[in-house]
Amino acid sequence: MDKMFDVIVVGAGNGGLAAAANTAKEGLKTLLLEKHNIPGGCATSFRRGRFEFEPSLHELCSVGTAEKPNIVYKIFDDLGTKINWEYEKGHIFRTIAKGENGFDARLSAGIEDFVKSMEKEVPGCEASVRAFLALKPKLDAAIDYIYATKGNPNGLVMLLKHADFMRTAGHSVEEVMTALGMPKKAQDLINTYWGYLGVPTDELNCMHFLNMLYDYVVNGAAMPRHRSHELSLALVDVIQKHGGEVWYNSEVTEFLYKEDGSICGVVANGEKLYAKEVISNVIPHNVFNMSDIKKIPEQNLKLANAREFGISVATIYLGLDCSIEELGMTDYTVFIAGNPDPRVQNDTRHDDGLYIVNSLNNVIPDSSEPGTCTMFFTIPVYGNDVPKDLKPQDYKKYKNDLAKKYIEAAEKDLGISIMPHIEEISVATPVTFAHYLGTPEGTIYGYKLSGWDNLMARIAGEQKDFAIPGLSFCGGHHTRGDGYSSAYIIGDTVGKRVAAKLKGGA
Amino acid sequence: MAKPNLRKLNPMDFTKMTPTRDAKIESAPAKALPATESYVPNQIANALHPDVQHLKVAKIVEHGTDAKTYFLEANSSKGTKALAWFSAGQYLSISLEIGKVKLTRPYSLSSSPREALEGNYKLTIKRVKDGLASNYILDNWTVGTEVTASEPLGVFTYEPLRDANTIIGIAGGSGITPFRSLAKAIADGDEDASLILLYGSRTLEDAIFQEEFKELEKSCNKFKLVNVLSHEENEACEKGFITAELIKKYAPEGNYSLFLCGPQAMYDFVDKEIATLGLRRKFIRHELFGEYFNPSKETDYPANVAPEFKVTVRIAGNKQTITAPADTSLLRSLEANGIAAPAHCRSGECGWCHSKLVSGEVYTPKSIDGRREADLIYGYIHPCCAFPLSDVTIEVPPMKKY
Numbered sequence: 001m002d003k004m005f006d007v008i009v010v011g012a013g014n015g016g017l018a019a020a021a022n023t024a025k026e027g028l029k030t031l032l033l034e035k036h037n038i039p040g041g042c043a044t045s046f047r048r049g050r051f052e053f054e055p056s057l058h059e060l061c062s063v064g065t066a067e068k069p070n071i072v073y074k075i076f077d078d079l080g081t082k083i084n085w086e087y088e089k090g091h092i093f094r095t096i097a098k099g100e101n102g103f104d105a106r107l108s109a110g111i112e113d114f115v116k117s118m119e120k121e122v123p124g125c126e127a128s129v130r131a132f133l134a135l136k137p138k139l140d141a142a143i144d145y146i147y148a149t150k151g152n153p154n155g156l157v158m159l160l161k162h163a164d165f166m167r168t169a170g171h172s173v174e175e176v177m178t179a180l181g182m183p184k185k186a187q188d189l190i191n192t193y194w195g196y197l198g199v200p201t202d203e204l205n206c207m208h209f210l211n212m213l214y215d216y217v218v219n220g221a222a223m224p225r226h227r228s229h230e231l232s233l234a235l236v237d238v239i240q241k242h243g244g245e246v247w248y249n250s251e252v253t254e255f256l257y258k259e260d261g262s263i264c265g266v267v268a269n270g271e272k273l274y275a276k277e278v279i280s281n282v283i284p285h286n287v288f289n290m291s292d293i294k295k296i297p298e299q300n301l302k303l304a305n306a307r308e309f310g311i312s313v314a315t316i317y318l319g320l321d322c323s324i325e326e327l328g329m330t331d332y333t334v335f336i337a338g339n340p341d342p343r344v345q346n347d348t349r350h351d352d353g354l355y356i357v358n359s360l361n362n363v364i365p366d367s368s369e370p371g372t373c374t375m376f377f378t379i380p381v382y383g384n385d386v387p388k389d390l391k392p393q394d395y396k397k398y399k400n401d402l403a404k405k406y407i408e409a410a411e412k413d414l415g416i417s418i419m420p421h422i423e424e425i426s427v428a429t430p431v432t433f434a435h436y437l438g439t440p441e442g443t444i445y446g447y448k449l450s451g452w453d454n455l456m457a458r459i460a461g462e463q464k465d466f467a468i469p470g471l472s473f474c475g476g477h478h479t480r481g482d483g484y485s486s487a488y489i490i491g492d493t494v495g496k497r498v499a500a501k502l503k504g505g506a
Numbered sequence: 507m508a509k510p511n512l513r514k515l516n517p518m519d520f521t522k523m524t525p526t527r528d529a530k531i532e533s534a535p536a537k538a539l540p541a542t543e544s545y546v547p548n549q550i551a552n553a554l555h556p557d558v559q560h561l562k563v564a565k566i567v568e569h570g571t572d573a574k575t576y577f578l579e580a581n582s583s584k585g586t587k588a589l590a591w592f593s594a595g596q597y598l599s600i601s602l603e604i605g606k607v608k609l610t611r612p613y614s615l616s617s618s619p620r621e622a623l624e625g626n627y628k629l630t631i632k633r634v635k636d637g638l639a640s641n642y643i644l645d646n647w648t649v650g651t652e653v654t655a656s657e658p659l660g661v662f663t664y665e666p667l668r669d670a671n672t673i674i675g676i677a678g679g680s681g682i683t684p685f686r687s688l689a690k691a692i693a694d695g696d697e698d699a700s701l702i703l704l705y706g707s708r709t710l711e712d713a714i715f716q717e718e719f720k721e722l723e724k725s726c727n728k729f730k731l732v733n734v735l736s737h738e739e740n741e742a743c744e745k746g747f748i749t750a751e752l753i754k755k756y757a758p759e760g761n762y763s764l765f766l767c768g769p770q771a772m773y774d775f776v777d778k779e780i781a782t783l784g785l786r787r788k789f790i791r792h793e794l795f796g797e798y799f800n801p802s803k804e805t806d807y808p809a810n811v812a813p814e815f816k817v818t819v820r821i822a823g824n825k826q827t828i829t830a831p832a833d834t835s836l837l838r839s840l841e842a843n844g845i846a847a848p849a850h851c852r853s854g855e856c857g858w859c860h861s862k863l864v865s866g867e868v869y870t871p872k873s874i875d876g877r878r879e880a881d882l883i884y885g886y887i888h889p890c891c892a893f894p895l896s897d898v899t900i901e902v903p904p905m906k907k908y
Contacts, residue, residue, distance in 0.1 A: 037848060037860055037903050045878050047857070048661065050787075052878055131510035159517060167512040170520030180510040230880035237884055240862075247822045248860075248903035249848060269822070269907050285539050298536045306534035312547075321788050383547045390546070392553040392591040393623060393696070400666055407667065422668045423788035435551035440540075442547040456520075457527040 008275035013041035015475035015491035016281030017235035022495025024244030035251035040232030051319035059221025084225035097340035128182035173201035188340040198311035205454035262469035312430035316377035319424030383441025445476025560584030572633035592658030594691035599656035616683040618690035632680035670761035678768025693726035767793035836889035854891035866898030
């Protein structure tokens with residue numbers, strides 16, 4: 001049997017799936033190895049009783065529609081998949097912040113409606129909100145220029161023509177908003193979205209946040225009709241249709257190197273498998289731990305040591321024996337926080353911080369049987385928030401205490417009755433994600449998008465950061481950090497890049 | 507008022523980003539990274555969800571002529587240092603090799619989670635007529651036999667935010683085992699619920715765990731046993747079957763949850779009785795239905811199905827073709843041909859056997875179809891409850907090697 005492949009992709013998360021779909025479609029002999037028995041990592045679904053739950057996706061960014069396709073739509077479309085996209089209608093979210101300077105607001109999709117909904121909440125903020133959103137096309141123009149110069153832009157051109165880009169990309173969200181004269185309350189309203197990138201907006205790179213915000217505002221959010229499992233199976237289908245192989249229950253335990261330090265394959269299920277190129281959807285930390293440490297370039301090892309792990313979450317999945325109308329939930333997404341300020345929300349996450357409540361039936365009414373509905377709670381927490389002295393035998397109680405706390409909070413904050421209707425419940429914590437994803441501390445996407453390790457700085461450092469010959473990375477631990485769409489985009493980019501390299505050299 | 511602008515922000519700050527990052531990286535050590543297993547969430551995850559548990563039979567207790575309880579301890583020489591904690595009601599999927607047949611069977615743990623901390627899992631196994639696995643185990647396992655088991659699995663557990671605080675357990679035959687676990691877990695203080703156990707047997711002699719249950723009743727006022735005997739008069743027991751009337755007789759004021767575990771015949775009878783009680787679905791929980799046989803009894807099963815088909819199986823790059831009877835699940839046909847295939851619940855529910863139907867047609871009974879919506883679009887099946895209707899090609903994940 002032939003154990004030599006053109007490309008081996010390690011891990012069938014969003015990035016790995018998109019990468020493998022591209023290399024297979026380009027006619028390269030592709031093998032995707034996945035340690036679980038199904039693809040997707042978090043992009044999957046699970047059943048309890050008569051419910052099928054979405055485990056992780058809140059709102060997929062950068063999709064767009066058939067008429068106005070955005071990048072994620074195009075990725076799936078170009079690969080030949082037929083995804084049943086469903087769209088959130090009207091409001092993009094409701095945000096409730098308690099305490100002084102708190103609010104309870106619904107922000108609308110579409111730039112004009114978004115600005116209007118902001119002005120209604122914070123009279124006088126319109127100009128600054130418009131100015132903030134108007135930065136996005138300027139950033140795109142600057143990025144296009146940087147790409148056109150192959151990463152060596154003329155400093156003077158940048159300063160003269162793209163000064164707003166430099167001011168934006170070099171500063172945090174809140175620094176830019178404050179410079180634009182945006183009232184604090186308006187900032188807090190918009191910055192509700194910080195949780196999706198896992199870093200509060202006083203530290204989060206402005207350009208990164210703006211990219212996400214703009215896409216949500218302009219395109220609204222999309223969801224696959226049949227939970228994320230649909231997206232993952234669609235990509236597997238592409239790989240298999242183009243002759244690629246997907247092996248489940250096949251955990252990679254070692255990365256194989258040649259004498260010269262380049263990667264030549266992996267070991268999975270005790271078997272050596274070779275490839276011209278390896279793409280890892282697995283976080284560098286784990287790859288380095290499965291490698292001969294002498295083969296890891298010093299800078300790469302230092303970088304891994306310098307980094308902090310990104311945010312994880314605790315999640316609660318409820319199947320309720322009442323309809324969404326009986327429950328009284330009218331919004332798909334509600335953000336609820338004890339304080340309007342993102343930094344405080346981050347720092348007080350154990351008590352009155354931020355939690356998100358999603359009701360999928362408000363986007364896909366028949367995502368559960370008539371007379372039932374589902375709720376999905378997300379609480380941003382770090383893996384190291386899990387108590388050090390927590391024993392396995394106390395874990396069930398830990399989960400249930402956590403779930404009880406947030407369900408009761410939502411009952412109070414939203415004025416609805418949840419507890420008596422619970423027909424199915426499942427609770428996940430960083431322990432669950434550590435188990436399912438195998439990442440250190442159960443981090444979801446990888447490394448924290450810290451001020452020093454932000455999107456722009458990562459893009460600038462990409463060549464140096466991924467320096468092992470024959471090995472590419474894709475996934476949330478790559479330049480773009482957190483988010484479903486980012487993982488697909490990076491996987492797509494890396495898959496195409498590897499395909500071009502192999503085909504160019506043939 | 508001036509148009510909002512960014513003039514207050516220094517564009518040159520942008521040029522500092524890369525040097526700042528480089529300096530931060532440079533100042534970090536180039537040392538080996540901590541092992542993933544060293545982080546707290548990973549440690550707990552590994553303790554709760556080991557890939558495999560290597561066990562050894564430490565003791566055997568016989569219950570009459572056709573049931574035995576096996577005490578299993580960690581087989582440290584094979585690398586299992588401690589038994590994973592679990593929730594009362596969960597099961598272990600046991601891997602067996604019987605001749606050339608490689609198979610798995612789910613067995614509920616009859617011991618409490620606390621007993622696992624003390625070093626033992628208990629599996630109570632009853633002989634099933636023509637049962638390949640139960641007969642093999644009862645005839646072959648002796649003290650010292652090495653056993654390969656999964657992590658604890660299954661969702662037939664008490665969930666305090668979902669279930670009523672009083673559980674009425676309805677058990678028949680070997681379906682008693684998860685209730686022995688739950689009763690003990692309540693007595694141990696690990697589950698905060700009350701259990702009223704209606705245990706259906708032919709005669710009191712057929713009912714196992716009687717002594718233990720009596721002890722538990724004495725030591726714990728949250729547990730009560732009611733033996734229901736169909737073929738024996740006994741003053742201390744109820745006579746007959748488990749009916750709606752009987753459930754009402756022992757039910758508390760207010761809400762209660764019904765937990766059922768027993769043979770299909772028991773479900774067929776008791777489910778009809780329960781239907782008259784008007785309980786909400788959330789208060790009725792069934793343990794796995796067990797393996798499904800004879801699909802042709804279903805009204806939507808097609809007519810004129812040939813007796814057997816060719817099944818081509820692809821596993822991790824290897825290919826093999828076998829002959830499979832139409833009335834046998836694809837999983838059983840694979841196993842009968844010595845092909846190890848992943849499976850846990852064997853009841854359509856858990857999805858561990860999730861496989862791709864590359865070509866051909868299969869029949870999956872609706873009542874046990876636990877597939878996800880997208881599985882139906884992209885042609886995935888659960889071989890444990892899929893029956894061939896034509897020659898088929900399936901792609902099955904390999905068994906993990908341990």
